[in-house]
Structures are given as C-alpha cells and as structure tokens.
Amino acid sequence: MGSDYPAGTLSPLVGIQAAVTRRVAGGAVVHREEGLTVEQAIEAYTREAATALGVAGQAGVLRAGAAADLVELDRDPVPSDPRRIAEINVTGTWCEGRRTA
DSSP: OOOOTTSSOOOHHHHHHHHHHOBOTTSOBOOGGGOOOHHHHHHHHTHHHHHHTTOBTTBSSOSTTSOOOEEEESSOTTTSOGGGGGGOOEEEEEETTEEOO
C-alpha cells in the first residue's frame, strides 16, 4: 500500500480505512467487493510494503533483528469501527527501537 501524495494523504490510517471501507472522499463506496480486512490492510502497509522495497524480514515485522520502526496507537484498529480508523491517534513513534516522538 502507499499513497498518491501529494494528490492524497500520507496517513497510513486514512489508507487503511479506505482499503477496508472502500469509501472515497465524497462518501461514495466503490467496488465494495474489493475491500480488505483491517488485518490485510495493516499487513499491506507493513510486511508487504517491506517486501516491495526489497527489505522483507528486515522491516515491516516485529521480531528480533528487524528494524523496530513502529508506531503506538491510542486504540487497536482491528476491533474498531472501520469508518473511524482514520481518527485513531498516534501516541508514539519509534525508529530503530528508539522513541522519536
């Protein structure tokens, strides 16, 4: 997954919400049958993105030896209302295992 920045937002949470709900900015739902589960959308933004970049196993996963770049969220997106995933707040950011924000 990715964005069409600057035509679209850089926020992965906005992208995850759109991938799950298939709702466009104007409110219409397009190709509902192509929607992903929340878990699939998160994997697309993490593990699958790392694979596309040629760094599978080194990034996009939480395991010993991986990059440990991650965000902390104020709530779990998986059980959340899919229409409200973009409203989830990032409460912490880590790069290479160190808190940066």
